[in-house]
Amino acid sequence: ETGVTQTPRHLVMGMTNKKSLKCEQHLGHNAMYWYKQSAKKPLELMFVYNFKEQTENNSVPSRFSPECPNSSHLFLHLHTLQPEDSALYLCASSQDGLAGGGTDTQYFGPGTRLTVL
Amino acid sequence: GENVEQHPSTLSVQEGDSAVIKCTYSDSASNYFPWYKQELGKRPQLIIDIRSNVGEKKDQRIAVTLNKTAKHFSLHITETQPEDSAVYFCAASITAGTASKLTFGTGTRLQVTL
Numbered sequence: 250e251t252g253v254t255q256t257p258r259h260l261v262m263g264m265t266n267k268k269s270l271k272c273e274q275h276l277g278h279n280a281m282y283w284y285k286q287s288a289k290k291p292l293e294l295m296f297v298y299n300f301k302e303q304t305e306n307n308s309v310p311s312r313f314s315p316e317c318p319n320s321s322h323l324f325l326h327l328h329t330l331q332p333e334d335s336a337l338y339l340c341a342s343s344q345d346g347l348a349g350g351g352t353d354t355q356y357f358g359p360g361t362r363l364t365v366l
Numbered sequence: 367g368e369n370v371e372q373h374p375s376t377l378s379v380q381e382g383d384s385a386v387i388k389c390t391y392s393d394s395a396s397n398y399f400p401w402y403k404q405e406l407g408k409r410p411q412l413i414i415d416i417r418s419n420v421g422e423k424k425d426q427r428i429a430v431t432l433n434k435t436a437k438h439f440s441l442h443i444t445e446t447q448p449e450d451s452a453v454y455f456c457a458a459s460i461t462a463g464t465a466s467k468l469t470f471g472t473g474t475r476l477q478v479t480l
Contacts, residue, residue: 280466291370292457292468294468339409345466357402
């Protein structure tokens, strides 16, 4: 259960605040992902990073800004969020099957429960 | 892009009975289909997956079947136990040399009653 860690686990912020979510993977994977999980909606892919390079931005509003300084760390910087952004934000990592000799299986972190007031 | 539909949204079975959850996908190029289990307040965890080169895979009480022609895949849980109660998500992706991009279904809340 410690392969992918996320901090903080809970975050309450006002609409004018700036905060950051952190994800760290200890599995030696090359790819990292941010997902948003809202009640009664499917897991929504937000961003994908492969070898530190962003390969997917799923039409995410600019108030969410990802950063991937290396293959083990992923951040999500938050600013001027809206109440509808309240959700569970999940990070995941995987090892690319074709180029990295892995299985593409994504392993999830515990998530950050975000509440925007 | 890919669209994954999942049914039913809720499922209640008695302990010992079987449970079946079905998913359909839209992109015929999808080649990887994992199933995740998420218990309340916990992270999604992979329970089984299948690739497009096989039609069925089994792991103890859990099995997954894939019909590429019809573009649907199903999760089968036999001899259900109370600890099987959770939300189950199916997903589909195309793996093609870059990081896999999973599209998830909306989830099925399984309740196993005594």
